[in-house]
Amino acid sequence: MKPKHQRLFLALIAVVALGGAGLIAASALREEASYFYTPTTLAAANVEPGKAIRLGGMVQKGSIVRGGDGVSITFIVQDQERSQKVAYRGITPDLFVEGSGVVADGHLRPDRVFVAESLLAKHDENYVPKELADIDMNAAAYTKDTLAP
Amino acid sequence: MHRFANPARFLRIAKPLTPALFWPGLLLTLMACIWGLFFIPTERLMGDTVKILFVHVPAAWLGMGGWTGIAIASIVQLVWRHPLAGVAARAIAVPGATFAAICLITGSIWGRPTWGTWWVWDGRLTSMLVLFFLYLGYIALSNASSEKGDTSRVAAVFGVIGAINIPIINRSVIWWESQHQKASITFSGSSIDTAYLAPLFVAVAGFSLLFGALVLMRMRAALAAMRIEARMRRMAQG
Numbered sequence: 001m002k003p004k005h006q007r008l009f010l011a012l013i014a015v016v017a018l019g020g021a022g023l024i025a026a027s028a029l030r031e032e033a034s035y036f037y038t039p040t041t042l043a044a045a046n047v048e049p050g051k052a053i054r055l056g057g058m059v060q061k062g063s064i065v066r067g068g069d070g071v072s073i074t075f076i077v078q079d080q081e082r083s084q085k086v087a088y089r090g091i092t093p094d095l096f097v098e099g100s101g102v103v104a105d106g107h108l109r110p111d112r113v114f115v116a117e118s119l120l121a122k123h124d125e126n127y128v129p130k131e132l133a134d135i136d137m138n139a140a141a142y143t144k145d146t147l148a149p
Numbered sequence: 150m151h152r153f154a155n156p157a158r159f160l161r162i163a164k165p166l167t168p169a170l171f172w173p174g175l176l177l178t179l180m181a182c183i184w185g186l187f188f189i190p191t192e193r194l195m196g197d198t199v200k201i202l203f204v205h206v207p208a209a210w211l212g213m214g215g216w217t218g219i220a221i222a223s224i225v226q227l228v229w230r231h232p233l234a235g236v237a238a239r240a241i242a243v244p245g246a247t248f249a250a251i252c253l254i255t256g257s258i259w260g261r262p263t264w265g266t267w268w269v270w271d272g273r274l275t276s277m278l279v280l281f282f283l284y285l286g287y288i289a290l291s292n293a294s295s296e297k298g299d300t301s302r303v304a305a306v307f308g309v310i311g312a313i314n315i316p317i318i319n320r321s322v323i324w325w326e327s328q329h330q331k332a333s334i335t336f337s338g339s340s341i342d343t344a345y346l347a348p349l350f351v352a353v354a355g356f357s358l359l360f361g362a363l364v365l366m367r368m369r370a371a372l373a374a375m376r377i378e379a380r381m382r383r384m385a386q387g
Contacts, residue, residue, distance in 0.1 A: 007228045014309065015224075022313040026324055034326040035271035041326075056326055093265035095194050103264075103328055120264045125333040127199060127341040129190035 036103050039077060039084040049108045055084060056103040056122060064098055077102060077114075088116040095121030154232055156372050167365045174358025181352035190344050201259040203348055207356035208252035212280060213315055215245025215360070216308075219287065220315075223308035226300065233368070235300035238308055239291050240367035244360055246284035253281060264328060272321035273329035276314060283311040299375075 026033075036056035037045060047053055055077060063076035072089045075098075086104055096102060101122030106115045185203035192199035219238045226234035256274070257267045268274065287307055294301035300308075322331045333341045341349065 004229065011224055011228050011309070018310060018313050019316075022317065026317060026320070030324060033272050033324070035269065035328055036326050038326060056328075095263060095265075097194070100194065101330075103269075118265075120266055120269070120328060122328060123194065123263050123330050125330045125340050127202070127333065127345045128193045129342055129344050130193050130196075131190060132193075132342065 038079040039082040040079050042084060043082055047108060049110045049112075052105070052107055054103060054105055055086065055114050055116075056101065057084070059096070059098050059100055059102050061098045074113075077104070084114055085112075086114045086116050088119055090119070092119055093121040095123060100124070156233065159233055160369060160372060163365050163369055167362050167369070170358045170365065171362035174355050174360075174362055177351050177355030178359060179355075181348050181355050184348040185352065189348060192345075195263055198259060198262050199345065201255050202345060203352040205252060205255040205259060206349060207353045208248045208255060209277070210353060211356055211360050212245060212249030212252050212277070213318060214357075215241050215248060216280060216283065216311060216315055218364075219245065219308045220312035223300075223305035226305045227302065227309070232299070235305065236368050236371050237364070238305065239300045240364045240371060242284060242288045242291065243367070244363045246281065246288060248356075248360070249277065249281040249284055253277060260328075266328075269328045271327035271329060272325040273318065273327050276318040276321050280314055280318060283314060287311065299371075 031041075034041070036054035037047070038057050039055070042053075042055060057077035057079045060076040060078045060083060065074050067073060071091070072087070073092065074085060074087045076083045077086055078084070086106075087109075088104070088106075096119060101124060103120040103122050104114065104116035105118045105120075109115050181203055185200050189200065191197055218241045222234045222238035222241070225231045226238065253274075256277075260269075261267050287304060290307055291300045291304040294303050319332075321327060322329055333339060334346075339346055
């Protein structure tokens with residue numbers, strides 16, 4: 001074997017080993033590195049009330065209820081299988097609309113309602129001009145996002 | 150591959166190729182900027198902030214593409230000992246780092262009005278920040294370990310190892326729930342309306358040509374510096 005082939009062989013082994021190690025590490029991190037719980041993973045995780053966590057999902061259509069004081073709202077976050085009730089006091093982001101994604105920082109109350117301290121809007125991967133979206137109100141239904149209802 | 154091992158032959162090709170990449174690249178970039186700034190419809194949810202797309206996406210593509218180039222050049226250097234591979238890898242590093250930084254900065258500016266935050270530590274943002282730090286590490290390592298325009302083998306090994314981060318960035322939004330949305334453009338199609346997709350392609354093409362021109366310029370400068378140094382050494386001895 002010429003030295004060049006030996007080096008090529010070693011480099012290939014190194015690349016395969018690195019790739020394998022990376023994949024194993026990534027799959028081990030699968031749950032840990034998620035930025036938020038979805039309603040389904042939250043239900044499975046058995047998180048105790050009061051612990052600081054994040055919840056993400058789609059805001060269920062027609063679920064936003066605004067309180068009399070003007071700043072408190074409740075809504076339901078859902079994924080493909082489950083839904084989770086959320087209570088929040090404060091100003092909502094511009095992109096916080098029904099049928100769109102949201103990521104909430106907060107904790108579970110003993111009655112299993114999620115109390116959000118801050119809300120972040122989550123944009124999906126669709127880019128649709130306003131005029132088109134007005135014609136087709138269900139544009140968001142085309143989403144490839146796994147969180148889509 | 151060793152046809153270009155002779156730097157003189159490479160320079161003969163690189164010299165006319167540099168303006169051939171630079172001017173069309175500049176033209177396409179300017180075209181995409183004007184198109185993206187003034188002639189696109191407002192987006193359904195994001196409104197006018199969608200315009201950041203035309204800088205953010207090309208910057209992300211070149212930041213990741215740059216490291217892929219470094220990794221390939223590093224393997225060529227380590228296996229075939231190609232004399233230009235190290236020069237190429239080192240020439241890519243600074244523009245690559247710059248585009249990775251542009252991607253992070255524009256993403257942050259975009260995140261504030263869209264998500265409501267400048268930064269979150271989700272998988273996509275964190276892995277992209279790691280890429281930027283890898284670039285800084287590579288630049289420091291190659292500067293420290295070689296006086297000339299080429300790259301030491303240590304830096305080349307670092308270039309190969311760092312490549313593991315590229316598929317992680319790409320898959321991060323699929324493996325882990327993240328604040329960043331999933332990929333809009335995949336092999337199965339695009340979920341970006343044509344009104345935005347067309348200027349985006351022009352922007353990606355323009356930025357990529359400019360990137361190529363920058364890398365060629367830096368390679369030529371590095372080779373010229375190496376020649377000067379060799380001549381000075383001969384003069385000092387003679």
